[in-house]
Amino acid sequence: MKVRVLVSFKDSVLDPQGQAVKNALHTLGYGGVIDIRQGKVFEIELEDISVEEANRIIPEISDKVLANPIIEKFEYQIIE
């Protein structure tokens, strides 16, 4: 089973990396870019487990290891 976890700053948290990328794009002439938020993506290959089991484990490891729940949020998709 393959799962993709997306971790990004909560909307209320400033994202200086995203801002820097946005400014770089404006300098290069891409003025149509209104906003950019940068985050992390984890592609996790798991031993074959049930979808229920995955729905239990993935939020657990996201909360404990992949994201910092104070300033970050996560979402995940089972992709395979």
Add this chain to the structure above:
Amino acid sequence: MKVRVLVSFKDSVLDPQGQAVKNALHTLGYGGVIDIRQGKVFEIELEDISVEEANRIIPEISDKVLANPIIEKFEYQIIE
């Protein structure tokens, strides 16, 4: 329009961050994790442009700014 760009190392490139996360999860008892690859995700808000225009601009800025095409690959989805 909102676009999500996922940037990750090419499969042939070692991913030490992903390895470190995998080892951390094994230490915590999540032995079912076979592999983890870590990458970056950019959520880009664009002025309203056509899908064709987006399909021209997004690969361009991914290649120039968001990813290092020598060691990284990218994929994108128009999400809104």
